[in-house]
Amino acid sequence: MPKLEDLIAEVSVTRRLVCVATDRARLTAFADGPAAGWSDSGHCTYASFAGIIQAAAAGLAWRGLRPRDVVGVMLPDAACFAIAVHAIRAAGGVPSPVDSGLCAAETAGQLAECGARMIITAPPLADSALAAADRSWVRQVFSFGDAPGTTHFAELLGLDTMRPVRSRQDDLAMLPFCRSLDGRLRPAPVTHAELVGQLDRVDQRAGITGSDIVLAGPPEGDGLAYALLLDCALLRGAAVVAAPRQNLAAACAAHRCTVAIVPYDAAAMLPDDVRVLAVD
Numbered sequence: 001m002p003k004l005e006d007l008i009a010e011v012s013v014t015r016r017l018v019c020v021a022t023d024r025a026r027l028t029a030f031a032d033g034p035a036a037g038w039s040d041s042g043h044c045t046y047a048s049f050a051g052i053i054q055a056a057a058a059g060l061a062w063r064g065l066r067p068r069d070v071v072g073v074m075l076p077d078a079a080c081f082a083i084a085v086h087a088i089r090a091a092g093g094v095p096s097p098v099d100s101g102l103c104a105a106e107t108a109g110q111l112a113e114c115g116a117r118m119i120i121t122a123p124p125l126a127d128s129a130l131a132a133a134d135r136s137w138v139r140q141v142f143s144f145g146d147a148p149g150t151t152h153f154a155e156l157l158g159l160d161t162m163r164p165v166r167s168r169q170d171d172l173a174m175l176p177f178c179r180s181l182d183g184r185l186r187p188a189p190v191t192h193a194e195l196v197g198q199l200d201r202v203d204q205r206a207g208i209t210g211s212d213i214v215l216a217g218p219p220e221g222d223g224l225a226y227a228l229l230l231d232c233a234l235l236r237g238a239a240v241v242a243a244p245r246q247n248l249a250a251a252c253a254a255h256r257c258t259v260a261i262v263p264y265d266a267a268a269m270l271p272d273d274v275r276v277l278a279v280d
Helices: 013-023 046-062 078-090 104-114 126-133 192-206 224-235 245-255 264-269
Strands: 028-031 043-045 070-074 094-097 118-121 140-143 172-174 177-179 185-187 213-216 239-242 259-262 275-278
Touching: 013 046, 013 078, 013 192, 013 224, 028 046, 028 078, 043 046, 046 078, 070 078, 070 104, 070 126, 078 094, 078 118, 078 224, 078 239, 094 104, 094 224, 104 126, 104 177, 104 185, 118 126, 126 140, 172 192, 192 224, 213 224, 213 245, 224 239, 224 259, 239 245, 245 259, 245 264, 259 264, 264 275
Parallel strands: 028 239, 070 094, 070 118, 094 172, 118 140, 213 239, 213 259, 259 275
Antiparallel strands: 028 043, 177 185
């Protein structure tokens, strides 16, 4: 299997993903999950995925997102997580995944410390995102579903479209927050160069191919390991099945998944012939 760095001509993983998505236009990127709802077939193709990313990037820029601005990402499923992270990065911003298991004070603290003025969420996490926004610098809350007090993510689409911006190797690509030995959440910035390096190492271990059907549970932990595995699947051209935690086994059986990106404690729910890439 070739190294992922040999497949990436651009420093930005997002630019490369949009490029390869165009080549796989009619193949399924996501099955199930909210993203699939934007397709009459119930599947989100790679062409649709790339189009949504670029349209949302233009919408975020129109709403005031500037290069190197940090945007909070608090989402309950893989499809929306991937779209949000790459749309933010395509516009030149820096996604900061928020662990949905954090208390309100910690969520607000992360958003305040990273200086985020936007957050992207979805039901059932919208109420928590709004509560945290009220205690931080966040002024705009976008939601993939209807939620009082938020702007629907669909309103970012249709205004224009933009190609993902070019980035330098030392620009930030993601800003996860990790819990340190003293118990506090602290920023753990990752540059574009570091992200590509980590992605290459994860890709070699994961061994995902374009013929795999990848079950993806909700985002876990600080979001970095989860994002790396999800990007490996998408860059390889796999189909990703976005499933809630309570429906992992049923979704796995219905779609005949071959690989799963799930927490360690969820692995026992799945058949023995499904290769589990555990993340917490």
